Structure formats: structure tokens, C-alpha cells
Amino acid sequence: MAIAAASTTTLPSSSASRIPSASVEPFSFFSPSPASSPPLSRLLRARIPLRNPRLAISAAASMTARAPERSAPPSSFLDRRESGFLHFVKYHGLGNDFILVDNRSSLEPRVTTEQAVKLCDRNFGIGADGVIFAMPGINGTDYTMRIFNSDGSEPEMCGNGVRCLARFIAELENLSGRQRFTVHTGAGLIVPEIQDDGKVTVDMGEPILKASDVPTKLLPNKDHSVVKSELKVDGLSWNVTCVSMGNPHCVTFGAKGEQILQVDKLNLAEIGPKFEHHEMFPARTNTEFVQVFSPSHLKMRVWERGAGATLACGTGACAVVVAAVLEGQAGRCCTVDLPGGPLEIEWGEKDNHVYMTGPAEVVFYGSVPI
Numbered sequence: 066m067a068i069a070a071a072s073t074t075t076l077p078s079s080s081a082s083r084i085p086s087a088s089v090e091p092f093s094f095f096s097p098s099p100a101s102s103p104p105l106s107r108l109l110r111a112r113i114p115l116r117n118p119r120l121a122i123s124a125a126a127s128m129t130a131r132a133p134e135r136s137a138p139p140s141s142f143l144d145r146r147e148s149g150f151l152h153f154v155k156y157h158g159l160g161n162d163f164i165l166v167d168n169r170s171s172l173e174p175r176v177t178t179e180q181a182v183k184l185c186d187r188n189f190g191i192g193a194d195g196v197i198f199a200m201p202g203i204n205g206t207d208y209t210m211r212i213f214n215s216d217g218s219e220p221e222m223c224g225n226g227v228r229c230l231a232r233f234i235a236e237l238e239n240l241s242g243r244q245r246f247t248v249h250t251g252a253g254l255i256v257p258e259i260q261d262d263g264k265v266t267v268d269m270g271e272p273i274l275k276a277s278d279v280p281t282k283l284l285p286n287k288d289h290s291v292v293k294s295e296l297k298v299d300g301l302s303w304n305v306t307c308v309s310m311g312n313p314h315c316v317t318f319g320a321k322g323e324q325i326l327q328v329d330k331l332n333l334a335e336i337g338p339k340f341e342h343h344e345m346f347p348a349r350t351n352t353e354f355v356q357v358f359s360p361s362h363l364k365m366r367v368w369e370r371g372a373g374a375t376l377a378c379g380t381g382a383c384a385v386v387v388a389a390v391l392e393g394q395a396g397r398c399c400t401v402d403l404p405g406g407p408l409e410i411e412w413g414e415k416d417n418h419v420y421m422t423g424p425a426e427v428v429f430y431g432s433v434p435i
């Protein structure tokens with residue numbers, strides 16, 4: 066699959082001089098600063114002509130690019146409807162990155178699972194941990210979210226993804242300020258709320274602890290759930306707690322008889338797949354390796370089902386706090402450090418819901434022939 070168009074993002078004004086007006090390479094990525102992201106309509110006003118007419122990079126409002134008089138820019142990038150192209154926005158939540166697709170006109174994903182695998186490829190595609198579709202709501206909800214992992218499998222939920230979805234919807238609908246949406250997902254009703262500072266707090270619903278529902282074949286040892294049970298992987302006996310946030314998670318604070326887990330020292334690429342494909346997890350599993358700094362401060366690394374090592378996992382951070390409470394390792398309110406940055410997680414005592422707060426940012430806007 067050839068990538069046809071590149072990015073539209075916010076450039077700090079100091080960066081503008083580094084970009085020649087007529088020879089911009091595709092995939093020149095610039096991270097917009099959260100505070101300065103202008104609305105999409107403004108992003109499209111300055112366009113830079115490229116040698117390859119199929120490539121189009123749109124510069125940000127803060128950049129003084131010379132716009133060719135003859136090519137009138139579309140009013141909004143996301144209003145573009147050329148057939149044969151998929152217009153997308155790439156977002157990330159703490160480095161867990163996604164291709165967001167406006168699928169509001171249909172409940173049928175505009176991209177097949179095979180195409181999603183190609184789009185997510187970091188060498189031959191756009192590069193992402195998954196493709197997310199913003200779809201019409203069902204069961205009385207405002208929207209439906211579906212997601213394909215980078216391996217083409219379809220998970221029930223994605224925590225970082227739903228924060229990105231909320232920001233994407235706000236852009237699509239031209240909404241600003243505090244916004245709350247009800248979102249139907251494979252994990253049921255999820256409610257993200259955009260805060261005044263742009264971060265998104267998500268009501269992730271109740272964790273599922275019943276072993277057969279996680280699902281895990283490990284024998285329940287506490288109220289039908291699996292808490293600090295032994296799992297043999299790679300010659301070690303790992304203590305694991307199994308939690309579903311709609312999608313399955315296996316959380317470990319270390320192996321029996323071993324020293325306290327130093328998560329930075331783990332060879333994730335080697336050990337991660339052995340958990341993911343372990344026979345005790347019939348639907349495969351996401352796995353979180355956790356280090357406890359204090360009862361309110363944890364550090365984790367994750368091996369995701371269908372995506373491998375990622376820089377962050379929202380559902381994983383929620384599962385970690387639930388597991389930490391069940392194991393007596395931490396309290397209900399924690400900062401969870403992930404390789405891409407921190408998430409604030411609270412497991413509500415009264416309503417049993419898990420709340421996650423974190424950022425979601427635009428990386429770039431683009432189009433691919435599809």
C-alpha cells in the first residue's frame with residue numbers, strides 16, 4: 066500500500082524556517098504542543114505545494130507558508146471525501162498511537178482487518194498500534210468505537226484509544242471546552258469526558274474479576290477470581306492477578322522467590338509473547354509487569370495482545386490498580402507511570418467503576434489511497 070499524503074500539524078514558529086516551502090518530504094512529523102493545537106479548519110489554511118501532486122502536507126496556523134493562489138483549500142481536512150482515499154488523523158495517548166477514522170456514516174468499518182495491518186506497519190504504512198473507528202451510537206449511546214489491533218485482531222476496548230476518540234469527535238463536531246460522550250464498545254458503555262485542560266477522564270466501568278469471564282483457565286482462589294495465583298512462564302513461577310476491563314489482563318508484581326521486579330530490566334519481547342499465548346488464556350491476554358514505588362505510585366510495562374510492547378495501555382493501567390488493591394499492594398487512587406508517561410487511575414469504592422485520566426494528542430493528519 067502506498068502512502069499518498071502526509072501530515073498537517075502545528076509547528077512552533079521557530080520550526081517554520083527549517084521547512085523549505087517547495088520540497089517537503091512526506092512524513093515530516095512535528096508534535097503539536099497540547100496548548101497550541103488550532104482547530105482543523107485553521108490547520109488547512111496554509112498548504113505547501115509538493116513535487117509529487119499526490120502528496121500534500123498542510124502546515125499549521127503558526128507557520129507562515131506561501132499558499133498557492135490557484136488551489137483553494139478545503140474548508141476542513143476531515144470534510145474531504147475523495148473516493149479511493151482514506152482521510153485519517155493520527156493521535157496518541159502517551160505514545161500509544163492510533164489511526165482515527167471518521168466512520169460516523171456507517172457501522173461497517175471503512176478499513177478491513179488486512180488493510181489495518183498494512184496501515185499500522187511502521188515501515189510500509191502509517192505506523193500505529195491500532196486503527197480506531199468513530200461510528201454512529203447504538204443502544205442509545207452517542208457513538209460506537211471499534212478498534213483493530215496492529216495484528217488485525219479486534220479487541221473489546223482500548224483505554225488510550227477512547228481518550229483519542231473523544232478528542233477526535235470533538236474535532237469532527239467542532240466542539241470545544243468540556244465535552245462528555247457516551248460510547249458503545251465491546252466492553253459496554255464507556256464515558257469519556259474532555260476536561261478544560263484537554264485531558265480526558267474516562268469512566269471505564271466496572272472491572273470483571275470472575276475467572277471464566279476474564280477469561281482465564283487458572284483456578285479461582287478468591288470469590289471466583291484469580292488473585293496472586295501461580296503461573297509458570299519461562300521456568301519461573303509468576304504471581305498473577307487476572308482482571309478484565311472488557312479486555313483481558315494478566316497483572317504481575319513479580320515471580321515467586323525472585324527479587325522485587327525491576328521492570329526496566331525485563332526482556333519484554335522475549336517474555337511478553339509467552340504470557341500472551343499461554344494456554345491459561347483462551348482469548349490470549351495483555352500482560353502488565355508492575356513495580357510498586359508507594360501505595361499511590363506504580364510503574365508498569367506492558368505487552369499487549371495483538372500489538373506487542375507499547376508505550377502505554379489505558380485498560381492495562383486500570384487493571385494494574387485493581388490488581389494492586391486486590392493484592393494489598395496499593396490504594397484505590399494511583400499514579401501509574403508507563404513508558405510514555407503517567408496516567409491517573411481511581412477505582413471508586415462506592416460505584417466500583419474505574420476512572421482513568423490522561424492526555425490524547427493529535428500527531429498528524431493524512432490521506433492514503435485505499
Ligand SMILES: N[C@@H](CCC[C@H](N)C(=O)O)C(=O)O
Binds near residue numbers: 372
Ligand atoms: N492499548 C489499549 C489496549 C488495546 C487493546 C489490546 N491490545 C487488546 O487486545 O486487548 C489501551 O490503552 O487500553
